[in-house]
Amino acid sequence: MRMILLATDFSERSDRALRRAALLARATGAELLLVHVVDDDRPRRIVEHETGDARRLLHDLGHSLRNHDGIRCSTSIVQADPFAGIARAATEAGADLLVIGPHRRHLLRDAFAGTTAERVIRTAACPVLMANGPPVGPWRHLLLTTDLSDASCAALRRFADLKVGAGAARTVLHVFDAPALRLAMAGTLPEDARGTYLDDQRAEAAGRLTEFLASTGLSDAAPIVRRSGAPPAHEILGAAEEIGADLLILSSVGKGTLARAILGSVAAQVLASALVDVLVVPPPAPQKE
Incomplete structure (x- = not known):
């Protein structure tokens, strides 16, 4: 495996996926690509502000993975619909594996169908890992x-x-x-x-x-x-x-x-x-x- 793509929204759910992706990258020697998608269907000033914040957060994550975990790591920001942006990034990077966090669980209804996660998994050309469990080893x-x-x-x-x-x-x-x-x-x-x-x-x-x-x-x-x-x-x-x-x-x-x-x-x-x-x-x- 050469390339693992992690789609992150900087949430706690994404952090769980990040740790699992890091474990896999270290075990296989694969490069880890961190991708954040900024929804561009909003006013331009909001998109630009979020892009700047995301760039700083991705920089810090990449720096930590490279210097503390010894993982080859790169980052990318995509401005697009979240589903389309993740799928496009995985295709363009030639990802062997796409890692995403668990979807939000609702007590009164199953909110999985129709979510970004479901759409990505249903159409992705590469295997998709939903990291639900604790990434302890x-x-x-x-x-x-x-x-x-x-x-x-x-x-x-x-x-x-x-x-x-x-x-x-x-x-x-x-x-x-x-x-x-x-x-x-x-x-x-x-x-x-x-x-x-x-x-x-x-x-x-x-x-x-x-x-x-x-x-x-x-x-x-x-x-x-x-x-x-x-x-x-x-x-x-x-x-x-x-x-x-x-x-x-x-x-x-x-x-x-x-x-x-x-x-x-x-x-x-x-x-x-x-x-x-x-x-x-x-x-x-x-x-x-």
């Missing part, structure tokens, strides 16, 4: 998720190329469906028949996951399967809590139970509710002929 346990699709396979390989999480335990989750138990007549099935059917579906899902891991070079990861009895996001968060994962890895493109409307319902729910770091990885862009 390297990750200890990674939970990777897959729907066994080709797109998910490509995303997991792209995650491997980032070379982050070295030394951490790795678990791969596949949420499987048991369609017969969703049918109207499922309630008429005898209990033993339901149990046998579910065991067969679980064994089949476990076999497919084992084959998938072998094909993606993740044979050393611990496979787990869970039935999609609850919404997929709940299964992901439940599995993460059970194994003590401190980083969740999701693919931004896929099909089936786990990836249905990813960055529609599933990923938005995970990102809105997760108390640990979440990394959303798009598959590599198609090679141009």
